[in-house]
Amino acid sequence: MNLIIEQIRRGNRKVYENFFNNNYESLVIYANGYLFDQQASEDTVQDVFIYVWENAARMNITTSLRAYMYTMVRNRCFNYLKSMKITDNYDFLDFNINLITEHVFDSTSTENKKIVHHQILKIVDSLPDKMQQIVKLKFLHNYRYKEIAEELNISVNTVKTQLKRAKIKITESVTSILILLDML
Structure with a gap:
C-alpha cells in the first residue's frame, strides 16, 4: 500500500x-x-x-x-x-495566406498586402513553439494532420486544436492590422 x-x-x-x-x-x-x-x-x-x-x-x-x-x-x-469537439467537416482549419489574401484583401493595395503578409509571418513566429511547429508543418510543408501528429508524436486532435487556436490568433491579428491600415 x-x-x-x-x-x-x-x-x-x-x-x-x-x-x-x-x-x-x-x-x-x-x-x-x-x-x-x-x-x-x-x-x-x-x-x-x-x-x-x-x-x-x-x-x-x-x-x-x-x-x-x-x-x-x-x-x-x-x-x-x-x-472541445473539434470537427473539420468543411476544412475550416485549412487556412493559408492565399485564402486569407483572396477573401480579405480584394480591395487592399499591393503595399498593404505586403505589410499584412509580413505581419502574418511575424504572428506565426510569435506563436508558442509547438503551435508554431504545427502551423509551419501544415502550411509551409503541406503535411496532413496525421503526418504532423506522427512527426511530433501527438494526437490528430491536438494538431486540430492547435491549428484552430492558431487560426483564431492569426485572424484576430490580421483583422486588427487591416483596421489600422484602413485608418491610414
Missing part, C-alpha cells in the same frame, strides 16, 4: 502539500505535452490534485500514487481534447 495515499486518506495536509509541491510542476509539463496550453494544463493538474484530496478514501491504487497521477492527468487531457 502506498504510504502517501494512506496519509492523504487520513487527512494529513502536510504529506499532501509535500506530494503536491514535489509533483505539480512535472505533471503540468506532462499535461502541456498533450494540450499545448499552459493554463489548461495547470487547471487539469489542479483538478487531479483536488480529486485525489477529495476522493482518496475511495481510490483503489495498485501502482504508485505518482504513476496513478500521471495516468489521471493523461486521461483528463484526452477528455479535455474530446470535449
Whole structure:
C-alpha cells in the first residue's frame, strides 16, 4: 500500500502539500505535452490534485500514487481534447495566406498586402513553439494532420486544436492590422 495515499486518506495536509509541491510542476509539463496550453494544463493538474484530496478514501491504487497521477492527468487531457469537439467537416482549419489574401484583401493595395503578409509571418513566429511547429508543418510543408501528429508524436486532435487556436490568433491579428491600415 502506498504510504502517501494512506496519509492523504487520513487527512494529513502536510504529506499532501509535500506530494503536491514535489509533483505539480512535472505533471503540468506532462499535461502541456498533450494540450499545448499552459493554463489548461495547470487547471487539469489542479483538478487531479483536488480529486485525489477529495476522493482518496475511495481510490483503489495498485501502482504508485505518482504513476496513478500521471495516468489521471493523461486521461483528463484526452477528455479535455474530446470535449472541445473539434470537427473539420468543411476544412475550416485549412487556412493559408492565399485564402486569407483572396477573401480579405480584394480591395487592399499591393503595399498593404505586403505589410499584412509580413505581419502574418511575424504572428506565426510569435506563436508558442509547438503551435508554431504545427502551423509551419501544415502550411509551409503541406503535411496532413496525421503526418504532423506522427512527426511530433501527438494526437490528430491536438494538431486540430492547435491549428484552430492558431487560426483564431492569426485572424484576430490580421483583422486588427487591416483596421489600422484602413485608418491610414
